[in-house]
Amino acid sequence: VQLQASGGGVGQAGGSLRLSCGASTRTFTHYAVSWFRQGPGKEREFVAAISWDGETSYYLDSVKGRFRISRDNTAKTVNLQMNNLKPEDTAVYYCAADRFDRRSPLPEDYDYWGQGTLVTVSS
Numbered sequence: 001v002q003l004q005a006s007g008g009g010v011g012q013a014g015g016s017l018r019l020s021c022g023a024s025t026r027t028f029t030h031y032a033v034s035w036f037r038q039g040p041g042k043e044r045e046f047v048a049a050i051s052w053d054g055e056t057s058y059y060l061d062s063v064k065g066r067f068r069i070s071r072d073n074t075a076k077t078v079n080l081q082m083n084n085l086k087p088e089d090t091a092v093y094y095c096a097a098d099r100f101d102r103r104s105p106l107p108e109d110y111d112y113w114g115q116g117t118l119v120t121v122s123s
Contacts, residue, residue, distance in 0.1 A: 001025050001112045005095045008117030011085045015121075019080040021095030021114055029073035032101040034110065035080045037091035037119075046105035047093070048080060058103055062088075085121045092116040 002024040011017045021033065034049040048069040049058045057069050063082075071078040078095060094117075096110035104110070 001028050001031070001097060003028075003095050003097060003112055003114035005093065005114035005117040008093060008119045010120045010122060011082075013085055013087055013121055013123045015085050016081070016083045017085065017119060019082065019093055019095075019117060019119070021078045021080075023076040023097070026076065028076050028097060030101075031097040031099055031112075032103045033069075033071065033078040033095060033097050034103065034105075035069065035078075035093055035095055036107060037089075037093045038116075039088075039091040042091075044094070044107050046107075049103040049105070050078060051103060052101050056103065058105075082119070087121050087123045090119060090121050092118050 004022045007019040035047040036044050038044040050069045054071045066084045068081045095114040097112040098110050
């Protein structure tokens, strides 16, 4: 499975951006998908996860109420709507897929990764 992340760019504090993760094959629709991010000088951290059927989602505490993860299995995409952006959201964002639908916050539990898309939030 190849994943392609897109939608990054420069946003203003308090503004919004929408990231998308597209997959190359339909088997993607059976996998949990998460977004991770890695800020300058920081380790990669979990941001949000969604189950294969879109019924269950999890979020990093600092993005709860601001970010929303969703998926469209027909289109083979997972989106991350980011609202009320903060400068500390600045990072490279990666989507990742887990064949076992664990919705884990651990990067090592993911089998497939997208290439990353840069989000910069200006104050």
